[in-house]
Amino acid sequence: MALTDQKRRYADARLAGMGKKQAAIEAGCPEKTAAQAASRYEKDPDVIAAMSRTVAVQERKKSAPPEVDPNPHIPATAADPLEFMRQMMNDLEAEPKLRLDAAKALAAFTVAKPGEKGKKEQVQEAAEQVATGRFGLRKPGQLKAVK
Structure with missing residues (x-):
């Protein structure tokens, strides 16, 4: 699954220091099922990745110059x-x-795609490939002047 808005809001609330149930309520879950939703969100790989990504960026910002x-x-x-x-x-x-x-x-x-050629260039290249080998085109013979 993708990181939905509700999951993103839950991750932001958890990183802000809220408890699990309160973060689920803040994300938009009903109060009756907030604890179960929080348990699901805590195990969700998208939420975990979003939270760890945010923590990593914050750590990088602390070590980097302002x-x-x-x-x-x-x-x-x-x-x-x-x-x-x-x-x-x-x-x-x-x-x-x-x-x-x-x-x-x-x-x-x-980035240019490899092999993008027009029709004429493709036909010419195919003709050159066919023209090689045993049955390919030969050079014309040399004419000699007879005296």
């Missing part, structure tokens, strides 16, 4: 769409699926 950016949750402005996709791809706080989609979109514009 940035000039006033709000790190908003990507920097970019005049070029390719630069924006590059920023999204390298954003460690972004969801992995979003980062993967940005990388795919960026690759479509920056």
Whole structure:
């Protein structure tokens, strides 16, 4: 499954220091089933990955020098769409699926697909391959002047 909004809110609430049941209520679960939902969320691989990813980014920010950016949750402005996709791809706080989609979109514009040729080039290449070997085209004979 993917990381839903409710799972993301639960992970954020847990990282904010709330208890399991209170975090589930904060995420939008009914109070009667909040304890069961919290138990499910604690075992959910997507929630665990989101929480560990956020903790890792926070640790990296503590060890790194402070940035000039006033709000790190908003990507920097970019005049070029390719630069924006590059920023999204390298954003460690972004969801992995979003980062993967940005990388795919960026690759479509920056990396050429191998073998993209027009029809005429493909026909010419196929003809050159057929023309080699025993039955291929031969060089014309040399004409000699007779005296």
